[in-house]
Amino acid sequence: MSEQHVDAGRRRFLTVATSAVGGVAAAGVATPFLMSFFPSERAKAAGAPVEVEIGKMEPGQKINVEWRGKPVWLLNRTDEQVKNLAKLNDKLTDPQSDMDQQPAYCKNGTRSIKPNLLVAVGICTHLGCSPTYRPDLAPADLGADWLGGFYCPCHGSKFDLAARVYKGVPAPKNLEIPPHKYLSDTRLLIGEDK
DSSP: OHHHHHHHHHHHHHHHHHHHHHHHHHHHHHHHHHHTTSOOHHHHHHHSOEEEEOTTOOTTOEEEEEETTEEEEEEEOOHHHHHHGGGGGGGBSSTTOOSSOSOGGGOSTTSSSSTTEEEEEOOOTTTSOOOEEEOOSSOTTTOTTOOSEEEETTTTEEEETTOOBBTTSSOOSOOOOOOEEESSSSEEEESOOO
16 A cells, blocks of 8 residues: 555655646747747837937037937037028038928927927938038138138038038938927937937
């Protein structure tokens, strides 16, 4: 009788142990399958909005942030730079921003929500280069009509301080303005505007 009792105990132990190991194995196999239904942190970050502190930006200062793998420029234009924008309209391809390169709330002379703060994707609309910020007035290499802006040294495209393209350069369109909104006077959210 004691042998049957030992065998029954062993049988129960083996059954429980095998069930437990099988359950752990099933969970181990199911976990990667179930996790594939949820986006990775990298995938979330690729399309996620970016919050930026703008309260300490000085007039004339430009900062760069990354959104969806693209450089986005934030330029705190001076009052003089904002006034100069209207002087360039006859030298620009699309001065009224008629081409769809910005949200409707930025279809104005400054291409921005607040006149002094420009938010633009820093990728040239010609071949995807990244123009340089050239705030200087009328440098010899850019001509007398230059009142500051963005210059793409790769092929010579020029954009004013509202990211509008000059006439006669390879870039066909103004720089893109991403969706954005102000969370407060000192916080900006890029990538979402609702």
